[in-house]
Amino acid sequence: MSLRLSVASLGLIAGLAASPAIAAGDCAAGKTLEDGKLTIATGNPAYFPWVIDDAPEKGEGYEAAVAYAIAAEMGFAADDVVWVRAGFDESIQPGAKSFDFNLQQFSITPDREKVVDFSLPYYTSAMAVVTTQAVIDGGAAATLEGLKTLKWGADANTTAVPMLMDLVAPDSDPLLYNDNTDVTAAIQAGQIDAALFDLPTALYLAAVVVENGAILGQFPADRTDNPDQFGLLMEDGAAIKTCVDEAITALTASGKLAEIEATWLSETTGVPVIE
Amino acid sequence: MKLRLENLRKSFGDTLVLDDISLDVAEGQMVCLIGASGSGKSTILRCINLLEPLDDGAIWLDGQDIAAPALDPQPIRQRIGIVFQSFNLFPHMTAAENVMLAPRRVHGKSRDALLPEVSALFERFGLGDRMDHYPDQLSGGQQQRVAIVRALAMNPEIMLFDEITSALDPELVGEVLEVLTTLKREGMTMILATHEMDFAQSVADHVCFLDRGRIIEQGHPDKIFDAPTQPRTQDFLSRVLRRR
Amino acid sequence: MAGNQGGVTRRQEYEKRLRRRSLFVAASSTLAVLLAIVVLVPRAPGWERVQQSFFNAEVIAKTFPKLLNAFLLDVAIFAWSAPLIAVLGLAIALARDVRNPVLYPLRLFGIVYTDIFRGVPVVLVVYLIGFGIPGLGLPRPWNSPYIWGTLALVLTYAAYVAEIFRSGIESVHASQRNAALSLGLSGADAMRFVVLPQAIRRVIPAQMNMLIALQKDVALLSFIGPVEIFRQAGVFKSLLANFTPYVVAAAIFLVVTVPATRLADHLIAKQNRART
Numbered sequence A: 001m002s003l004r005l006s007v008a009s010l011g012l013i014a015g016l017a018a019s020p021a022i023a024a025g026d027c028a029a030g031k032t033l034e035d036g037k038l039t040i041a042t043g044n045p046a047y048f049p050w051v052i053d054d055a056p057e058k059g060e061g062y063e064a065a066v067a068y069a070i071a072a073e074m075g076f077a078a079d080d081v082v083w084v085r086a087g088f089d090e091s092i093q094p095g096a097k098s099f100d101f102n103l104q105q106f107s108i109t110p111d112r113e114k115v116v117d118f119s120l121p122y123y124t125s126a127m128a129v130v131t132t133q134a135v136i137d138g139g140a141a142a143t144l145e146g147l148k149t150l151k152w153g154a155d156a157n158t159t160a161v162p163m164l165m166d167l168v169a170p171d172s173d174p175l176l177y178n179d180n181t182d183v184t185a186a187i188q189a190g191q192i193d194a195a196l197f198d199l200p201t202a203l204y205l206a207a208v209v210v211e212n213g214a215i216l217g218q219f220p221a222d223r224t225d226n227p228d229q230f231g232l233l234m235e236d237g238a239a240i241k242t243c244v245d246e247a248i249t250a251l252t253a254s255g256k257l258a259e260i261e262a263t264w265l266s267e268t269t270g271v272p273v274i275e
Numbered sequence B: 001m002k003l004r005l006e007n008l009r010k011s012f013g014d015t016l017v018l019d020d021i022s023l024d025v026a027e028g029q030m031v032c033l034i035g036a037s038g039s040g041k042s043t044i045l046r047c048i049n050l051l052e053p054l055d056d057g058a059i060w061l062d063g064q065d066i067a068a069p070a071l072d073p074q075p076i077r078q079r080i081g082i083v084f085q086s087f088n089l090f091p092h093m094t095a096a097e098n099v100m101l102a103p104r105r106v107h108g109k110s111r112d113a114l115l116p117e118v119s120a121l122f123e124r125f126g127l128g129d130r131m132d133h134y135p136d137q138l139s140g141g142q143q144q145r146v147a148i149v150r151a152l153a154m155n156p157e158i159m160l161f162d163e164i165t166s167a168l169d170p171e172l173v174g175e176v177l178e179v180l181t182t183l184k185r186e187g188m189t190m191i192l193a194t195h196e197m198d199f200a201q202s203v204a205d206h207v208c209f210l211d212r213g214r215i216i217e218q219g220h221p222d223k224i225f226d227a228p229t230q231p232r233t234q235d236f237l238s239r240v241l242r243r244r
Numbered sequence C: 001m002a003g004n005q006g007g008v009t010r011r012q013e014y015e016k017r018l019r020r021r022s023l024f025v026a027a028s029s030t031l032a033v034l035l036a037i038v039v040l041v042p043r044a045p046g047w048e049r050v051q052q053s054f055f056n057a058e059v060i061a062k063t064f065p066k067l068l069n070a071f072l073l074d075v076a077i078f079a080w081s082a083p084l085i086a087v088l089g090l091a092i093a094l095a096r097d098v099r100n101p102v103l104y105p106l107r108l109f110g111i112v113y114t115d116i117f118r119g120v121p122v123v124l125v126v127y128l129i130g131f132g133i134p135g136l137g138l139p140r141p142w143n144s145p146y147i148w149g150t151l152a153l154v155l156t157y158a159a160y161v162a163e164i165f166r167s168g169i170e171s172v173h174a175s176q177r178n179a180a181l182s183l184g185l186s187g188a189d190a191m192r193f194v195v196l197p198q199a200i201r202r203v204i205p206a207q208m209n210m211l212i213a214l215q216k217d218v219a220l221l222s223f224i225g226p227v228e229i230f231r232q233a234g235v236f237k238s239l240l241a242n243f244t245p246y247v248v249a250a251a252i253f254l255v256v257t258v259p260a261t262r263l264a265d266h267l268i269a270k271q272n273r274a275r276t
Helices: A002-026 A062-074 A088-092 A133-137 A144-148 A160-167 A180-188 A199-209 A241-253 A256-264 B041-048 B073-079 B095-107 B111-124 B140-152 B170-185 B197-203 B221-226 B231-242 C010-043 C047-054 C057-095 C101-119 C122-135 C145-171 C174-182 C187-224 C229-240 C244-275
Strands: A038-042 A081-085 A123-125 A127-132 A152-155 A175-177 A194-198 A213-219 A228-230 B003-012 B015-025 B030-034 B056-061 B080-083 B158-162 B189-193 B206-211 B214-219
Touching: A038 A062, A062 A081, A062 A241, A062 A256, A088 C229, A127 A133, A127 A160, A127 A180, A127 A199, A133 A213, A152 A160, A152 A180, A160 A194, A160 C229, A175 A180, A175 C187, A175 C229, A180 A194, A180 A199, A180 C122, A180 C187, A194 A199, A199 A213, A241 A256, B003 B041, B015 B041, B015 B056, B015 B214, B030 B041, B030 B197, B041 B080, B041 B158, B041 B189, B073 B080, B073 C174, B080 B140, B095 B111, B095 B140, B095 C187, B111 B140, B140 B170, B170 B189, B170 B197, B197 B221, B197 B231, B206 B221, B206 B231, B214 B221, B214 B231, B221 B231, C010 C047, C047 C244, C057 C101, C057 C145, C057 C187, C057 C229, C057 C244, C101 C145, C122 C145, C122 C187, C145 C187, C174 C187, C187 C229, C187 C244, C229 C244
Parallel strands: A038 A081, A152 A175, A152 A194, B030 B189, B030 B206, B080 B158, B158 B189
Antiparallel strands: A123 A228, A127 A194, A127 A213, B003 B015, B003 B056, B206 B214
16 A cells, blocks of 8 residues: 555656656747746735635645646646736736736636637636625525615626626616625625625635625526636737646546535535526 | 003013003093004003903903903903004905994994995095905005094994004005094094104194103103103104104 | 017017017927827837727727716715815814813814824725724615715815815914904904905815815725726726726816816916915
8 A cells, every 4th residue: 555655656756757848848838938937826815715825836725726737737847836926907907927827716708808818717606695694684585586676796806797787687786896805894884785706705705704694695607698717817819828728628628627626615506596 | 531551561471561551541532652663552552452461450441440351352342443553454355344344243233224324434534435445456545544444333432543654655644644633523532552753742632652661751742742851751752753 | 769660669579589489499399299209109019009908999989988977976976075075174174273261172173183084094084984884783874885985085185174274264364353353343253254254265276176186086985885987997997808998087087177277276376476
């Protein structure tokens, strides 16, 4: 048992040591910012459960793990991964980018694709309604009709805004905020009843951030024509795109992505589906 | 006595500016205060009008001590008019509005009710066509006459004049002094702080010479101007009169 | 002989020539700078992408109507905030001028109030009051971000406006107040009819600048929810991955603030001329 393990790990180490030069030469060679290195950007700060403890270099959290998996698939050793921080605005501004790709739950949309390139999706998220127990006790129901009458909020910088208009079309204009923290503050202050987030974020906020927080229900990804799909953001016309897409295709096919999801994202089947 | 000043004393910080000032002013009398700048003439007037609090002493107006520290100054000031060297007209109001403000607010009279009385005052002092002018549209002499009218509109029992011709061009001094002569003829009780020695000599009933906060010498103008007994009075008069 | 042809003096002749010359120099240098910008900037290698990101005609057409509509919210917030600020600012300024010892707490309050609200960033006040007070458990609609956000703006701006009013009050010479008192007016009447009208007139230009600043800071209310023009621009930026909506929003703002700024400058210049 122990022998087999050590042989296996030896093989793994040998593979890791040998493959970069070969694999990187395959596709990504000469296409990254710095030869032999893969520069990956994420948000500042990066949020749970996507990156644990705001420390992507540890490889913990869904996106951190996906980043290392993609890097390995492309032939980069863990040591060759360089992390930088870059927000959405920095990522869409014209001019050279500071990263090879950026992942922080960027939703793929046709409008955004005119300005930047996205990889194939690495995650397709359901949308979920974060609220408080008080609102549920007040009679809020997980039906479309019931949701329309709630006072809604959302993070202004996300695709949750059009999703909200598309899926719920609330009766009164939603209030919009700078970030998750402000949305939860507004829920806490009773200024909004509910807010729309991607499901993993919603689960985290309801469980940890919002006092007496609760999830009213979820809209499964297949509910809309444009489900919320997260892609790696790259410079428009990035040469590395084909390599990244190959890696994601391979990881999806091998079940590796599903495995990472099972490790880092909560079970979502328990969340009631909004009819 | 209409007005009696009794042992007035006042200092600004360590400087004694009024030192044991006593003076009687009879009804209808014109008293002139003369003396160098800083001798305390203006301070006396400002104390009588209660714009400056006294340290000690009493001011009797018709037998009432108006310098009593706890007294409400407002009704007293309504009985005593004062005109300043620098006019102090309200620049955002016309001449007529300047004059009507206090009667309107204090006596609660309307503009319409005041108009005949106020126009008569303006006419009397040769300002009939200046009622709707703003202060900066008037000459210095006209402004000072409006200031006098403004004080008179409250029907004061006593008028105080604080060097009211000092800021005027020489050719405008006459028209303002003429107003004072008129008021005296009508029996107004007046106290003037002034540098107009000719005027004081010819019109005043009583003259006080002040030096460093004290009344050094007082009496009939002929006595003060023609036969001063105190060396400081002689010295002061010889200096100011030589200049004429 | 040569000097006075046609009623024009030598001096006038000379000044006319001088004026013509400086006008010509100013015009040609302005033209040169404009030409340099128009010709050179588009030649920069990244110009096309900058243009795509910041001056995108397609995005302008798509976002302008909604942005203009959102701007109405800015105008509305401004319209109901400005009078409240003026009233509160004046009240605070008067409170700081109170001489009656019984009312000393009022005066102390005025001092503490202006110190605090001038020292704290507006954004923080907006957050603190906009989220904090409703968080105490007020029921709807009394926890509305419009109410508390407006209060935050009013409290902050009233502190500045009060200081300006106070400087105006102090600039009116004591002799004016004394003249009013000597006529038998009460202290309150002296303030109301003599000192304040002059003080307010003197500080109008300075207060105009506050109005312009307020017009911009109204956008801070978006931090606590209201979707005004900059928030709407932010949503568009996020959806279209393009900064053009911000440029459009700024242009809409400028249409209002530039004339207001010019007016304020004009009033200040007029006042300076009147003083000299």
